[in-house]
Amino acid sequence: MNASEFFALPPSLAQFAAFFPADAPPWEWLKKIGAALATVPAGPRDPRLPAGVHVEGAVWLHPTVRLPAYATLIGPAWIGPKTEIRPGAFVRGNVIAGEGCVLGNASEFKNCLLLDGVQAPHFNYVGDSLLGNRAHLGAGVICSNLRLDQAEVIVRLPAGVVATGLRKFGAVLGDAAEVGCNAVLNPGSLLGPRALVMPCVNFGGYLPPATIARARTSVATMPRRD
Secondary structure (H helix, E strand, O other): OOHHHOOOOOHHHHHHHHHOOOOOOHHHHHOOHHHHHOOOOOOOOOOOOOOEEEEEOOEEEOOOOEOOOEEEEEOOEEEOOOOEEOOOOEEEOOEEEOOOOEEEEOOEEEOEEEOOOOEEEEOOEEEOOEEOOOOEEOOOOEEOOEOOOOOOEEEEEOOEEEEEEEOEOOEEEOOOOEEOOOOEEOOOEEEOOOOEEOOOOEEOOEEOOOOEEOOOOOOOOOOOOO
16 A cells, blocks of 8 residues: 555655655655655744744744644644644644644644645644545544554554554545544544544544445444333
8 A cells, every 4th residue: 555545645745755655555655754854954944933932853834824823833844835733733753734724722733744735723633644645634633643552553454464564653634635623543443535534533543545434333222211
């Protein structure tokens, strides 16, 4: 399974193309985020930073990035044009965001790649994950990146189980994938382009393109009261 089945690297991130080949498994891209950021030349501290925005390490902000009154940005990080960082956002290192993204209020981002137009606007956790162009997370969505037994994360594909070599691996969302409010994506979740996870669903595994994951429900018969 190749990254090209989920998304294409947009022109805004062309400088990193050598690190993210289309014919590689998408989880291999996670291993290259740090190396890609190491190629960004160091620059002066952005003079536009509001007093309440705390910055540590190498953080590159395009001049058109919208900054909030307060947030924490820990490098290395590269934030592309016309992206909006909202109040309380926590960027926790090894983060690349393309053009027109939303890094939302009280949301945390760590070792992740956000392609153009990604929206993670409210109370989201995006750890060790790849979000395709125009992917959207509803409020409270969690990309869980660590198994409870802390073992290697595997991915479950139609052809079988594949080892990733990663102890921390959240989710891969294809272009225009949608995840409803308060859903949880378990470690190693893969959502194809335009796939949709309904609100409050606990999802794991592979969701093919343009399909919907719904909660499994059961109906119990209540005893009659005479």
